[in-house]
Amino acid sequence: MAITYSLDAEGNIISDQHLIAQVLSEAISYINFLKGKILVIKLGGSMLEHQQEVLQDVVWLHQLGAHPVLVHGGGPYINEWLTRLQIPTRFINGLRVTDEQTLEVVRMVLSGQINQRLVLMTAQLGGNAVGLTGTDGGMLRAHIADERLGYVGEIDEVDPAPIQAMIEQGFIPIIAPLAQGAGASCLNINADLAAAHIAGALNAEKLIFLSNVVGICGADGTLISELSEAEARKLIEEGIISGGMIPKVSACLDALAAVPRVHIVDGREQHVLLRELFTNQGAGTMIIR
Numbered sequence: 457m458a459i460t461y462s463l464d465a466e467g468n469i470i471s472d473q474h475l476i477a478q479v480l481s482e483a484i485s486y487i488n489f490l491k492g493k494i495l496v497i498k499l500g501g502s503m504l505e506h507q508q509e510v511l512q513d514v515v516w517l518h519q520l521g522a523h524p525v526l527v528h529g530g531g532p533y534i535n536e537w538l539t540r541l542q543i544p545t546r547f548i549n550g551l552r553v554t555d556e557q558t559l560e561v562v563r564m565v566l567s568g569q570i571n572q573r574l575v576l577m578t579a580q581l582g583g584n585a586v587g588l589t590g591t592d593g594g595m596l597r598a599h600i601a602d603e604r605l606g607y608v609g610e611i612d613e614v615d616p617a618p619i620q621a622m623i624e625q626g627f628i629p630i631i632a633p634l635a636q637g638a639g640a641s642c643l644n645i646n647a648d649l650a651a652a653h654i655a656g657a658l659n660a661e662k663l664i665f666l667s668n669v670v671g672i673c674g675a676d677g678t679l680i681s682e683l684s685e686a687e688a689r690k691l692i693e694e695g696i697i698s699g700g701m702i703p704k705v706s707a708c709l710d711a712l713a714a715v716p717r718v719h720i721v722d723g724r725e726q727h728v729l730l731r732e733l734f735t736n737q738g739a740g741t742m743i744i745r
């Protein structure tokens with residue numbers, strides 16, 4: 457067998473075997489570090505075609521002792537059903553204008569279709585998930601903050617107890633972004649904002665948004681690998697961050713108060729979660745304070 461040699465940081469010659477041993481030992485210590493840590497992973501509706509690969513990584517992480525908590529969106533699927541039912545779709549700053557009819561469709565798609573599918577697919581991959589919506593156990597409480605948006609909630613309170621109970625029982629919680637409003641009504645919540653609030657309430661180790669872009673891109677379309685709060689706000693003002701990326705970035709900025717590491721990565725990329733967690737180069741955009 458041929459043995460090849462490389463140089464380490466100090467210029468010493470080391471063999472491939474040394475490198476492999478070093479990489480493995482770093483990976484093992486990181487696996488030990490992740491044991492018992494909560495990782496909130498937001499699955500954007502735009503990347504749900506790739507749900508199986510992501511769920512496979514989630515099941516592995518769970519088997520390794522981490523506590524993944526999934527929050528999912530489903531915007532494109534809601535749009536598709538609204539079109540079929542000839543109900544018009546409108547967004548303001550990335551948030552869906554939600555009248556009574558639209559809310560019915562949002563509830564059916566998020567809770568009945570997507571949440572169920574993710575739970576069953578996790579089972580197929582050898583994991584054990586419990587599907588919840590933010591209305592279960594009064595987990596997410598919200599109020600209508602902008603009348604123009606209709607039944608869209610702004611989150612007031614998160615009770616993490618139902619999620620913690622599921623984690624303690626060994627389940628992977630999978631959460632649909634609905635909340636309880638005044639008079640036990642149901643409100644539509646943007647999934648990015650739901651994920652950020654949930655991550656904060658759980659004191660998560662990391663919050664990772666999986667979407668259908670490489671990360672946040674600048675004016676020239678290239679990936680920005682690290683973005684500060686001030687830079688993010690400037691890009692929103694300039695319109696370079698727009699549409700569905702606005703609530704995502706706002707959610708990241710909100711979460712930074714409680715969650716040390718917040719990332720936006722490409723959910724279409726194979727094993728992006730493992731790459732983000734276990735390689736030095738990471739993936740996508742990391743948002744920093």
Ligand SMILES: Nc1ncnc2c1ncn2[C@@H]1O[C@H](COP(=O)(O)OP(=O)(O)O)[C@@H](O)[C@H]1O
Pocket residue numbers: 499500501502503529530531648666667668669671672673674696697698699700701702704
């Ligand atoms: N500066 C930007 N960098 C990357 N994506 C952006 C930017 N501004 C707007 N976007 C849009 O944001 C979208 C992601 O948001 P969204 O469609 O809500 O995804 P998800 O369903 O994953 O939450 C991207 O597909 C892209 O079209």
Ligand SMILES: CC(=O)N[C@@H](CCC(=O)OP(=O)(O)O)C(=O)O
Pocket residue numbers: 499500501502528529530531532534550551552562608609633644645646647648700
């Ligand atoms: C208020 C609001 O906009 N709610 C979102 C909830 C789903 C979501 O956020 O899905 P994505 O993560 O795929 O965007 C909606 O109705 O589309």
